[in-house]
Amino acid sequence: MTIFLETYRKAQTPEQTHFCPGCGHGNLLKFVDEAVSALGCASRTIWVSPVGCGGLTDSYLSVSHILSAHGRASAVGTAVKRLHSDSVVIVSQGDGDLASIGFLEALHAANRGECLTVFFVNNANFAMTGGQMAPTSLLGQISATTPEGRSLAEHGAPLKVCEIFEQLEGPAYIARVAIGSERQIADARRVIRRAVQNQLEGRGYSFVEILSPCPSNWHCTPAEARDRVAEVMTQTYPLGVFRDVDKSDIVSARARVEAYSPERSQAAFDALARPLDVCGEPAIRLLAPLSVCCAGFGGQGVLTLGRLIARVGLASALNATWIPSYGPEMRGGSANCFVRLQNGPISSPVVDCPDVLIAMNQPALERFAPKTAPGGLILYDSDAVFVPERLQISARCIGIPATSHASAAGAPKAANLILFWALWQNIDVHADREAIFSLLPEPFKVRDLMREY
Ligand code: SF4
Numbered sequence: 001m002t003i004f005l006e007t008y009r010k011a012q013t014p015e016q017t018h019f020c021p022g023c024g025h026g027n028l029l030k031f032v033d034e035a036v037s038a039l040g041c042a043s044r045t046i047w048v049s050p051v052g053c054g055g056l057t058d059s060y061l062s063v064s065h066i067l068s069a070h071g072r073a074s075a076v077g078t079a080v081k082r083l084h085s086d087s088v089v090i091v092s093q094g095d096g097d098l099a100s101i102g103f104l105e106a107l108h109a110a111n112r113g114e115c116l117t118v119f120f121v122n123n124a125n126f127a128m129t130g131g132q133m134a135p136t137s138l139l140g141q142i143s144a145t146t147p148e149g150r151s152l153a154e155h156g157a158p159l160k161v162c163e164i165f166e167q168l169e170g171p172a173y174i175a176r177v178a179i180g181s182e183r184q185i186a187d188a189r190r191v192i193r194r195a196v197q198n199q200l201e202g203r204g205y206s207f208v209e210i211l212s213p214c215p216s217n218w219h220c221t222p223a224e225a226r227d228r229v230a231e232v233m234t235q236t237y238p239l240g241v242f243r244d245v246d247k248s249d250i251v252s253a254r255a256r257v258e259a260y261s262p263e264r265s266q267a268a269f270d271a272l273a274r275p276l277d278v279c280g281e282p283a284i285r286l287l288a289p290l291s292v293c294c295a296g297f298g299g300q301g302v303l304t305l306g307r308l309i310a311r312v313g314l315a316s317a318l319n320a321t322w323i324p325s326y327g328p329e330m331r332g333g334s335a336n337c338f339v340r341l342q343n344g345p346i347s348s349p350v351v352d353c354p355d356v357l358i359a360m361n362q363p364a365l366e367r368f369a370p371k372t373a374p375g376g377l378i379l380y381d382s383d384a385v386f387v388p389e390r391l392q393i394s395a396r397c398i399g400i401p402a403t404s405h406a407s408a409a410g411a412p413k414a415a416n417l418i419l420f421w422a423l424w425q426n427i428d429v430h431a432d433r434e435a436i437f438s439l440l441p442e443p444f445k446v447r448d449l450m451r452e453y
Contacts, residue, residue, distance in 0.1 A: 018056055022222020024179035024212025025054050027188065028119055032090060033061055035193040041200055045088045048077040050097035052128045054121060057092065071102025074109035077116045085255060088199055091118040095136040096126035099159050110205055113170030113250040117195045117206045120161060123214035124233065130299040131217030135159035138236055143217075144299065162209050162242050172204030172247035176239050178211040180230025184239065191241070204247030211237055284316045285430040286343055291351045292423070293368050295336035296360025298326060301416035305358065306337035308420050312436055313341035321349035334363060356427065357395070358419050359385055369393050379422050381415055398426060
């Protein structure tokens with residue numbers, strides 16, 4: 001246990017946080033830091049972070065830290081707590097992370113009554129990726145993906161997670177607080193401390209939803225954002241303690257369950273390692289290993305583009321790797337990923353000189369084009385990107401008006417799919433068009449457009 005903690009321990013830093021001014025994430029960190037210090041449990045606290053604006057907490061708190069995959073923090077927290085029952089596991093998740101991508105994991109952790117403390121930061125949008133609508137966005141709220149405002153008929157009502165969890169048997173403590181008025185913030189501080197204390201006392205699963213300002217994506221000042229939390233968000237999401245009971249019986253019953261066994265898990269890992277069965281003709285046959293760099297802004301679907309390429313490879317009985325590269329700077333900043341496809345084993349997922357670059361914005365082209373392999377291929381969205389003469393490029397460049405084609409199909413966000421299809425049209429592989437189409441997601445309009453391309 002001590003070794004585990006020491007392995008993950010991080011030093012406290014005097015640097016400024018990466019949060020935008022007025023962001024509520026900072027309040028959460030401060031209040032948890034105060035709580036674990038006052039309760040004397042910092043040395044055995046393990047913070048499980050989400051992907052999103054809350055993902056870099058290890059830089060600020062001197063507690064142990066694990067960054068989980070997107071939406072999986074409650075599942076990772078469950079594993080940590082079950083393996084190290086004397087640790088204090090704090091799970092923090094945003095609304096995109098918990099209420100959308102990882103809702104099932106969060107729901108089932110609550111339903112099982114895992115002895116965790118889960119903090120749910122609800123700022124009513126996917127903040128890190130540029131302010132898209134989240135399940136918790138308010139009716140009428142304008143976001144990057146709801147320019148006309150969230151509509152009840154089209155998008156459904158805001159998801160009230162506390163009220164949903166209140167229906168479950170497992171949770172011991174459920175509360176909603178707000179980083180709004182001074183009074184609300186003082187209440188939040190007290191409730192957050194109580195939720196940590198519950199775990200120390202073995203009372204069971206504690207869940208605190210924190211209505212939180214996001215001035216950057218709400219396009220307002222920090223003061224206006226706090227007023228909006230205090231006066232507008234609380235209309236949809238009423239504050240209060242929804243449940244406060246002792247569920248220590250669940251916690252002690254679980255302690256008697258057989259401990260984790262690495263040997264038992266080996267069979268599952270072996271099954272996962274089996275090659276995929278491919279029915280019929282594979283979608284593509286590679287003549288040589290292929291490495292692809294997809295790059296652009298966060299929110300353009302760059303990572304999805306890379307995953308699609310990897311998925312087509314896997315469905316064709318090839319080996320595939322996909323590694324994304326982005327961070328909090330992804331709010332309108334750069335995002336890229338690298339894919340490798342190969343007939344045999346892939347020794348490393350790292351791609352220094354890609355065979356193919358797919359560039360969806362100008363900085364991406366200027367950064368990766370000079371690194372693209374001689375004789376390779378550069379596909380770029382010619383609606384947003386041009387190739388400057390000053391760049392030293394030895395690869396073939398093809399501009400595709402992807403944004404305007406996607407817009408013409410009624411799906412302006414699908415420029416990534418246009419470029420995806422252009423890839424298979426322009427590289428030296430055997431590619432079965434229909435088999436690749438069958439692997440694509442909706443919308444069909446875009447698929448139809450690609451058929452014509
Ligand atoms: S984008 Fe919003 S949630 Fe993210 S750090 Fe900035 S204010 Fe906070």
